[in-house]
Amino acid sequence: MVESNDGSGQRDFASSAQAWLEESVPKRWRENRGSLSEDEGNEIRREWDRQLYRGGYSGLSLPKEFGGQGFGVAEEVIFAELAGRAQAPDGLARIGRILTAPTLVAHGTEQQLSKYLQKILSGDEIWCQGFSEPDAGSDLAGVKCRATKVDGGYLINGRKIWTSFARHADRCLLLAQTDADAPRYKNLTLFLLDMHQPGVDISPIRQSSGLSHFAEVQFTDVFVADEDVVAGEGDGWKVAMTVLTNERGGVEAASRYVEIRADMDLLRASLGEQPEYKLRLDSLEARVELIRWQVSKSLALEEDPTEYFRATSILKVFWSDLWKEIAELGLETADGTTVDHWRFQYLETRAASIYSGSNEIQRNIISERVLGMPR
Ligand SMILES: Cc1cc2nc3c(=O)[nH]c(=O)nc-3n(C[C@H](O)[C@H](O)[C@H](O)COP(=O)(O)OP(=O)(O)OC[C@H]3O[C@@H](n4cnc5c(N)ncnc54)[C@H](O)[C@@H]3O)c2cc1C
Structure with a gap:
């Protein structure tokens, strides 16, 4: 279990979360998710968002005054790890x-x-992130x-992918770009856009693994009111950096740790x-545990x-x-019982070094x- 310096409060939190997860994770998901259709899986994931809210596990680190639970990032990380171990679904929200x-x-205002x-x-509204474009990733x-x-607002025209x-x-x-003539980083604005409007055209993209997580979206004269601009016009870069820092931090790493740990255990078993x-497995094993170690270490720095x-960037x-x-070693050495799993993991993990900003950019x-190196 990932823990920061603090002791008993987090242990109490962890034991109630673990008990809640044990009784709440849908059996159908835990035992049969491989045989569910994408739509059936999505239905369970949608309901999971609502369960999280009812159970008091949504917005763990958001302040209470905003409807959150008032905990810190440490509790988010603990919950992410426990949810992974309990094979909880990943909510659509x-x-x-x-x-x-x-x-x-x-x-926000x-x-x-x-x-x-x-x-x-509460999981009543699902959001997507419209940042990447065909020529701007x-x-x-x-x-x-x-x-x-x-x-009274803005008209949006363009394509996201x-x-x-x-x-x-x-x-x-x-x-989106609000001023084509403004200098780079001053020309963008972040909007909260209603997707249920005429002019929003969504074309799902099928991935090599057979899933269809993402889509290309065309916006044609789609209206966003002034009140749905975040911060101000021209502040989009600053706000986008807040979004990206949340996307690449310790909470995501903690839930990934559990998935990677499970794959490592499968590899060791075979x-x-x-x-x-032996040498290859031991070296991979040490690196898997380094993820958990670095997440724990970063939690001690949460207040700064x-x-x-700096601690979570890596x-x-x-x-x-x-x-x-x-996944490469898994596929290379797969047998009849594991080949389907490793084929899927091999294809899915290709994307891991690209999404949330590619590893080269990171x-x-x-x-x-x-490191403070020159550009
Ligand atoms: C599964 C998945 C889900 C995603 N979900 C979303 C989403 O919900 N919303 C969203 O907005 N985007 C999403 N993305 C898009 C993702 O953020 C982009 O794919 C990513 O930022 C890279 O952009 P790109 O694909 O345009 O590649 P490019 O920017 O064209 O890069 C191509 C290659 O060149 C390298 N490269 C580019 N510039 C440099 C540089 N300066 N120095 C060194 N190397 C460089 C890149 O690392 C990459 O290897 C998702 C991607 C994936 C795979």
Whole structure:
């Protein structure tokens, strides 16, 4: 169990969370999720969002005054690890909970907080993140989706791609260009966009693993009111950085740790008796446990945003490369009983070093902002 320096409060939290998870994770998901259709799986994931809210496990680290539970990141991390171990579903409302809610607490207006937070935390509204475009992924400052000022708001025109959950989303955290002539980083604005409007055209993209998590989204003259601008016009880059920091932090790494740990255990069960794999398995094993160690270490720095950022920056690169390597060895050595699992994991983990910002970009961030190396 990941723990920060503090002791008993977190242990009490962990034991109630564990008991709740044991009785709440749907049996159908725990035992048969491999045989569920994507739609059946999504239904369970949707209900899981509501269960989290009813159980008091949604918005764990958000302040109570905003409808959260008032805990720290440590409890988020503990819960993510326990939920992974209990094989809990990943809710469909996760983008709202993990990205939109903390972003609104940091930058939103009173009106935005009261309009959106409760629906996000209760799982009643699903959000997607409209950042990437066909010609602007790593180069996020280059987004071309255009927001044109009109009476009372903006009209959005342009295309987004790789938009996870778009098919299910009620709202989108949308990054768009408001001033083509302004300098880079001053030309963007973040909008809270209603996806149920004419002019929002969603085309699902099928992944190599057969799933269809994401989509391409075309916006044609879609209206967003002035009151749904986050921070102010031209502040989009600053707000987007808050979103991305939440996306790449310790909470995500803790839940990934559990998935990677399970794959590592599977690998050991099939190759552990074969001496030619001993060195490779031991080296992978040590790296798996380093994820947990680094997450624990970063929790002690939670109160200092700069040090917390420095400590968590390496996590995304580290776990995604490692998971790919484990899946490669799994596929290379698979037999009749494990081949389906490893084939799926091999294809799914290809994306891990790309989503939430590619590992090359994250290495640039580490070299410049953590190690202080010149550009
Ligand atoms: C499963 C999945 C889900 C996703 N979900 C979402 C989502 O919900 N919302 C959303 O907005 N986006 C989402 N994305 C998109 C993701 O954020 C982008 O794919 C990612 O930022 C990379 O952008 P790109 O695909 O345009 O690649 P590019 O930016 O074209 O990069 C291509 C390659 O060049 C490298 N490269 C580019 N610039 C540099 C540089 N300066 N230095 C070194 N190397 C560089 C990159 O690392 C990469 O290997 C998702 C992606 C995946 C795979």
